[in-house]
Amino acid sequence: MARKPASLSVSRETILLAAADVLRQNGYESTTMKDIAARVNLTAASLYHHFKNKDFLLLEVLRLGLDHAIQQMTPIVASELPAREKLARMIITHIVEVTNNTAVGAAMVFEIRALMNARTTNGQLQPEDAARFIAERDAFFQQRDAFEKLFRNTIREGIERGEFRAVDASIVAKAMLGAQNWVGVWYRETGRLKGEDIARIMADTFLASLIVAEPSMS
Amino acid sequence: MARKPASLSVSRETILLAAADVLRQNGYESTTMKDIAARVNLTAASLYHHFKNKDFLLLEVLRLGLDHAIQQMTPIVASELPAREKLARMIITHIVEVTNNTAVGAAMVFEIRALMNARTTNGQLQPEDAARFIAERDAFFQQRDAFEKLFRNTIREGIERGEFRAVDASIVAKAMLGAQNWVGVWYRETGRLKGEDIARIMADTFLASLIVAEPSMS
DNA sequence: CAAAAAATCAAATATCTGTTCGATTGTAAC
DNA sequence: GTTACAATCGAACAGATATTTGATTTTTTG
Numbered sequence: 001m002a003r004k005p006a007s008l009s010v011s012r013e014t015i016l017l018a019a020a021d022v023l024r025q026n027g028y029e030s031t032t033m034k035d036i037a038a039r040v041n042l043t044a045a046s047l048y049h050h051f052k053n054k055d056f057l058l059l060e061v062l063r064l065g066l067d068h069a070i071q072q073m074t075p076i077v078a079s080e081l082p083a084r085e086k087l088a089r090m091i092i093t094h095i096v097e098v099t100n101n102t103a104v105g106a107a108m109v110f111e112i113r114a115l116m117n118a119r120t121t122n123g124q125l126q127p128e129d130a131a132r133f134i135a136e137r138d139a140f141f142q143q144r145d146a147f148e149k150l151f152r153n154t155i156r157e158g159i160e161r162g163e164f165r166a167v168d169a170s171i172v173a174k175a176m177l178g179a180q181n182w183v184g185v186w187y188r189e190t191g192r193l194k195g196e197d198i199a200r201i202m203a204d205t206f207l208a209s210l211i212v213a214e215p216s217m218s
Numbered sequence: 219m220a221r222k223p224a225s226l227s228v229s230r231e232t233i234l235l236a237a238a239d240v241l242r243q244n245g246y247e248s249t250t251m252k253d254i255a256a257r258v259n260l261t262a263a264s265l266y267h268h269f270k271n272k273d274f275l276l277l278e279v280l281r282l283g284l285d286h287a288i289q290q291m292t293p294i295v296a297s298e299l300p301a302r303e304k305l306a307r308m309i310i311t312h313i314v315e316v317t318n319n320t321a322v323g324a325a326m327v328f329e330i331r332a333l334m335n336a337r338t339t340n341g342q343l344q345p346e347d348a349a350r351f352i353a354e355r356d357a358f359f360q361q362r363d364a365f366e367k368l369f370r371n372t373i374r375e376g377i378e379r380g381e382f383r384a385v386d387a388s389i390v391a392k393a394m395l396g397a398q399n400w401v402g403v404w405y406r407e408t409g410r411l412k413g414e415d416i417a418r419i420m421a422d423t424f425l426a427s428l429i430v431a432e433p434s435m436s
Numbered sequence: 437c438a439a440a441a442a443a444t445c446a447a448a449t450a451t452c453t454g455t456t457c458g459a460t461t462g463t464a465a466c
Numbered sequence: 467g468t469t470a471c472a473a474t475c476g477a478a479c480a481g482a483t484a485t486t487t488g489a490t491t492t493t494t495t496g
Contacts, residue, residue, distance in 0.1 A: 002443075002444050002445065010443095042443090042444075042445090043444075043445055043446080045444080045445060045446075045447095046443070046444050046445070049442080049443060049444070050443090
């Protein structure tokens, strides 16, 4: 066979979302190109028309998730809200995001190591492609740090403003992100609580640990 | 060659700890039997004298970590301390444990899925071995739930005693474990803080989110 | 419409990996 | 000291998998 009629063609993003879904279940190394291709009615060979190789595909899946998450944080961080309100919205937004797309959310937790160890870096790919991969991967990790920094800085801001106790912002931020990322691992759509419920509870928990005065809301 | 003199022989546990270490870096699927064997100066074939197959080896690595963690929690849970003190000790103990052995700690986060998808379950192993694997794996997951339950119940206990706010114990427990497990992923011995410092900060954070400030509240 | 480009596939390849088997040697039992 | 058992290795296998290549068809461009 050859090129399919347009109605049956798949977009780059469709492949990425399907890939995330397979990844969630099997993990990077157990996921074959065939598995991913099958999800979108392609053959493994066809994937190479869209992506240089398997490592690049993984990188793009992860980038998709991170870009989206950062994009949602940006307006909140830039706003003039009190730190406690900012942080609450950040936590809620992130958790809702993770529960809305558990596939990408889980990938962000589980597949990071696969990205680190990607064999493309010391492989038999064209040197220029290998260099591009490394550059893009480094950029990804930088963005990932930037994402964490958004939380850390908001906590610091709250401390400076006197809204929060003087905690170790770095560690508290890591605790938050650990808890939030973990949601993507255990969350089930059929569970007792919806993503937004979980998000509110966790936001409330962390805010309660930070706020100086008395808690509120209900 | 054949059997080595006793001084060069390796114990089952030595293999497991080495395996955890390799696992931490590469992940289950990327880790070859040869990799593990090389760490303890054996050949891949020799590992099969100690373990039925790769899946069983993974199961034992994880079991080693979980057993140890549970063992440390038990006396704390059984004690007559106030809930807030119990919980603080549980959190600290767990995090210290995780930072003391990041290899096993990381495996507990990252390799769970590999255990779930283990091909031994639908494989070509002797049916009796497959059955044993499934039974042992199920037991592992039950113990894992039990571990989480220790935290959940301690939170509930604190609520009942009026020490804690009336939070959703299930979600808060998951938040804690997410944060705690995550430590095993990012912790570095060369970092700014030692495991115990991190442990105290996190315990303090979660306790602050739970403890009732004012002695009243319907 | 003609030419170029895009999207797809089948088939072939080279490599890697878990696992088995039989042989070999050290240790323990009696 | 002979016999059984434990621990190890080398070699070989069967199966799987990422990737390449070349052909084929649809879409787009001019």
